[in-house]
Amino acid sequence: MSYPDYEVAHVLERNREHLAHYCANSWQVRTLHALRKCRTAALGGHIDRCDNVRCHKLHLSYNSCRNRHCPKCQGHKKEEWIRAREADLLKVSYFHVVFTLPSGLNRLCLYEPKLVYNLLFKTAWSIIGDFGANPKFLGAKMGMIAILHTWGQNLSLHPHLHCIVPGGGIAKSGKWKPTKGKGKYLFPVRAMSKVFRARFVAGLRKELGKSKSRSFYESLFKNQWVVYCKRPFFGPSQVIEYLGRYTHKIAISNHRIKSLESGNVRFMVKDYRHGGKRTILELPDAEFIRRFSLHILSKGFTRIRHYGILSSYYKRTIIPGLQEELGKPEFKATEPLMHRRCPVCKQGNLVTIATFPARGPPQHWQEQIKKQLNRPNEKT
Incomplete structure (x- = not known):
């Protein structure tokens, strides 16, 4: 890398x-x-040693901020989250649905971000859930993973919700019911777009009431709202690739x-x-x-949410049974996340042997590291 x-x-x-x-x-x-x-001295750090007996190199590293908006701190979190989702996947089709807010709401997003973004999540799930429950389209309880992105490529405000939706749901009989069209089709996009606009504006009226003028609400109906539904993923490996690209993505890398x-x-x-x-x-x-x-979310705001049969409760009670019924995707074995390879020998794992605050490592550690750097390279 x-x-x-x-x-x-x-x-x-x-x-x-x-x-x-x-x-x-x-x-x-x-x-x-x-x-x-x-990852600067301002946050303190730690000293690691390679556990390969033929190497035993010391490595000084500074601590990460672990902030969810940091370009340098998302890799490990992303891998942890993805592996947890691998355990929940079913051997069915998955769809990628995107709900986008119009630019006319950007100003409101700046002043009331929690209200607008929470309403976006709520509205998107109500549409997926209700369309799925409707016998005309499916007639089953569905699930959804939703991920909020607020940016465009030029860092301007562009709030939209990326959603992963399984191609089916649980019927009243308790059995899995796939979407129509043999998993190649979810729901009519035009119908979802109209319902999305109507429900979101109705939600704004309820939350904001008369603090906004009638003309403001009417202006939101002048243009079509965008709901985009991509073709289904080509198997679980593509779902995981998608998760890797979108879940812990930030405004700019x-x-x-x-x-x-x-x-x-x-x-x-x-x-x-x-x-x-x-x-x-x-x-x-x-x-x-x-x-x-603009894209720093409010403290404590949840930007990845799980709904329906993909929520925490159903993952414990229903998903295991569905995996037995439908099959569970198989993924290649991967190395445990806690292992950090030594960058010198590429064989051993790094083990933390000391930590230090912002004032830096103790003098005796500095001397050991300095001696190691001055020592001629040894064959591993």
């Missing part, structure tokens, strides 16, 4: 005295400072940043209006940080 030359943290570090000027609240400021300090010169950030974007053509966008530091801050 190659490490990026430029990082979001570099932009934040060179603007550390002014971060508060680019944020809407103190929680965003705290988050940016955590990202700035990630470090690998997309191409240069940091003259107080500007140049990064790669895909222009989906022109077939996903790659171009370079350049923004001043202040604008880059402001846009990045």
Whole structure:
């Protein structure tokens, strides 16, 4: 794996005295400072030793911030989450459904993010659940995993919900009932789009009441709302690949940043209006940080949610039985996540033998590491 030359943290570090000027609240400021300090001496660290007797190299590492918005901290969390989901998968078709809010709601998202995003989750599940329960379309209890994304490629506000929906549900008889069309078709997208718009606006009226004008609500009906349903995945391995790409994704990865010169950030974007053509966008530091801050979610907000037969309760009570009935996908054996390979010998695992605070490692550890660095390379 190659490490990026430029990082979001570099932009934040060179603007550390002014971060508060680019944020809407103190929680965003705290988050940016955590990202700035990630894997630096400011957070302390630990010393690891390779457990291979022919190596025994010492490695000094700084602690991660473990913030969910950090580009450097998502890999391990993503792998843990994906492996947990592997155990829940059924040997059935899965669909990818996307619910997108119109740009006319962007301003409201800035001032009432919890209200809008919670309503987005609630509305999306009500549509999937009700369409599934309708005998005209299926007549069964369904499930859904929903993942909130709030950004577009250029870091502008673009709230949308990625949903993974099994191609079927549990009928009243307790047996699995597949969707119509032999798993190649979920529900009519136009019908879902109309219901999505009507239910979401009705939810806003209930939450906001007369604090918004009648013309505001009417304006939301001027254009069609977007619900996109992709063709089903080609088997469970593709579902897992999808989960890996979307679950712990953040607004921008470090690998997309191409240069940091003259107080500007140049990064790669895909222009989906022109077939996903790659171009370079350049923004001043202040604008880059402001846009990045738009996607810092409120403290404690849950951005990955499970519904119906994929909720925690049903996973314990119903999924095991369905896996016996329908079959359970098989995946290649993978190495335990707690093992960290030694980057020197590539054979041993790293074992933590000491930790240290922000003031740095004790003097005797520094001397040992210095001796090791000055020692001629040994054959492993």
